[in-house]
Amino acid sequence: MNNKTTGPGKIFDILNALFMILLAISTLYPFIYLLSLSLSSQDVSFTKLYIVPPKISFDNFEMVLSNKYIAYGFRNTAVRTLGGTALSLFFTTFCGYSLSKKYFPHRTFWTSFIIITMFVNGGLIPTYLLVRDLKLIDSYWALVLPNLIPTFHMVIARNFFMTIPDSLEESARIDGANDILIFFRIIVPVSKPILATLALWKVVWHWNAWFDSMIYTTDSKMHVLMIVMRRIVLEGLANTMDPESLAHDETQIVNPETLKAATIMVTTVPVLIFYPFIQKYFVKGIMIGSLKG
């Protein structure tokens, strides 16, 4: 087929390739820029542009990794990401599976009942009050429970389960399996793509979430990685309103750009490494889940 492409088709192909290369470069460039910034020593000026830093040093990474709040942040983010994703996956698929069954009583009513929450929600302050009154402040539960079953994920899971032929379930039932056994032995093994997709979404969501940690945890040791990163990156962005430091010490001591870049690298690289391994399920999962039910 390729050797047949001539004339306008070929020009189109070339332009297409060029365009895609440009697009790839423009997406990749900021990342490379940050990487090179994070690897350069602090006396390199970045008011000029470099791809490879003139002087390479790992001091920035050393400083970032020795920061105790980064360590706490990693711990907290790991706990909420792993625990949160596992719990979320468990309950989301349970909910989705029940609602996918045609014999589930008042199925449409319950589905709509849950879907409404996608459009109408309580807002920040009522949610905060609820979390506070449930005595979840300063615990990991405050980060995990409020978004335990994302409606959208549940709907995707439900739609996927609806595509699984009923006969699979029936055959198992004839063999004497109960609902729970059917779910774990029959349904879960054939649903790997959708589980991987949901897990990926949830992992990335948990990894990036910071605002909930900021409002639900009052102890800095409970803050997640993203808050620590945010603080390091934003510090010194606009500190003219800091009345004391002006007269008393070095107002200009802000985190150097190289240190900020190293922090960003440290906090984003884990997700970047994780992504490609699960990506093969990703497209498949969405495509299947998006079937109409």
Next chain:
Amino acid sequence: MPKNVFRLFAVILTLCMTAAAVTGCKGRPEENDAGEDEKKVESSTSQIGEENKKVEVKEDPYAQYEPVEGKKYKYIWTYYQTAPLADDPAMKKYWEDKFNVKFEVLDMDNKKAEELINLKIASGVIPDKMSVNAVNLKKYSEQGILAEIPMPVLEKYAPSVKKILDENTPGWDKYGRNNGKMYGIPNQGTDLWATPNIFREDWLKNVGIDKVPETLEEYEEAFYKFTGNDPDKNGEDDTYGLSSNGFTAIFGAFGFIPKEFGMPWTISMWQSRDGKLVFSAIQPEMKQALTLLNKWYNDGVIDPEFITGENQGGYWAISHAFVNGKIGYTGRGMPYHWWPSLTEGKKEGPNRAEIRKLDPGFADSIAYANPPIGPDGKRGVWANPIIGSSFNVFGIDMEKNPDKMGKLLQIYEHIHSSYENYNTAVNGVDGLHWEFKEQVAIVPELAGKKYKVVSGIGEWAKGAVKNANFAHTAMSLGLRPKWRDMPTLNEDYTYNVTHTNKYHISNELLVGLPSEAKYKAELEKLVDEAYISIITGEKPVDYFDEFVRKWKNAGGEILEKEANVWYASLSE
């Protein structure tokens, strides 16, 4: 199927509505009941209060503010935090032991402080001490969150605080008020928060100018030579006179500053003129300034990239255009972003440090100038208002328990009563966290005089460590005691005092206007559009008159009236 779904939705909706109606009906009377109960309680307490007053009125109407001996007071505390609170903050313990009080700190990120405080307030936790701006002071006091601070009480329990306010900022008590009641003790800004005027001395020399420019004509001459005479001697025509941050001083030479151009968070300014508050951007003098800038733009003196600003990301105060040798004059940042390293081991200002990485010779040839004198002898740069930008307020709990306010004011009195105590609050304990070092002044103006330098010991030298340990800003009212202006604190401060020009123009509108939310965004856009298109010549200079008309019709006139209602209330 769709029919079923619709029916279902109808059912759900009716269910929801009935539920809402039922709970609503149930909820409201309860609230009312509670409210009435509270009122009853309040009125009964106020009756008690009145009875008490009747008895004590001859002695002192504010007797209830007297702290009770031996009682342990607890304060819910917020402060400007630049670092998370340390595990066992040294200075928190110091104050708690010294005054037998307890501080419960709400650990908050200062970048989101307002949002977090609102959440806390919504959940019923009202901080006993907060720092708010004028808009929030009005809002919170109307919501009944703030305690009134009666002047006689302040005078009795914290006379030093009042004295500092009276000395530096006479008339200060007009600002923190709402409906005549005082709710806030204002922060005092420093006049160091003014934009600098920075010239490249090596460029000036290269184009044959020996004296740092002083008048607008001299400025103009320097800009033209920077553009045309190849000041960097590289044989290429790649230099300009100024960019966006240079405009501020040029406008200032005509007496008004519309806004600080080139800064992302800048807002339009209001200045007084003939006893009234006027919107700076529509003053006829600005037309003259724009005519000049337009001429400069046409002659290639202004960096054509001025629209995107001098800073290209990273730390906000850095002027990339200046650092990279594109322009020879800037007003970016504050004077302290340009200071040199005065003592060993101290860092330079970020701009100077950035320049040193590229060209050490250039880093040592930065000249501080005064703003240009305009045709009518006017001059000035943008400066932060000395008073009124933020206020220290106390939570309503302090009004309900006046003795608690008395106690806190006593603590503030202690801190502001002497230099040593003040230093303890800011820097920590003498000998443990900092030490005095006697030094000879390096700054020429103070040559020969000996003065003392506060020097942090070890980790405590860092602002963030102090901040995390409840020193630094934790117990600060943001005041400027007299000793802060004396060269006793540190050499950098002294250097700043002598290298900051004294010609300042500040925004004089210090409150939020009632209709601001409705018109402001649109009006700001109008100003930006008009100014940029006139400077670049996209529209003729005479478009200015049309812009003024447009501004007035788009709600500007209403804001003008509201601003003057407030302004008149100041002189009542």
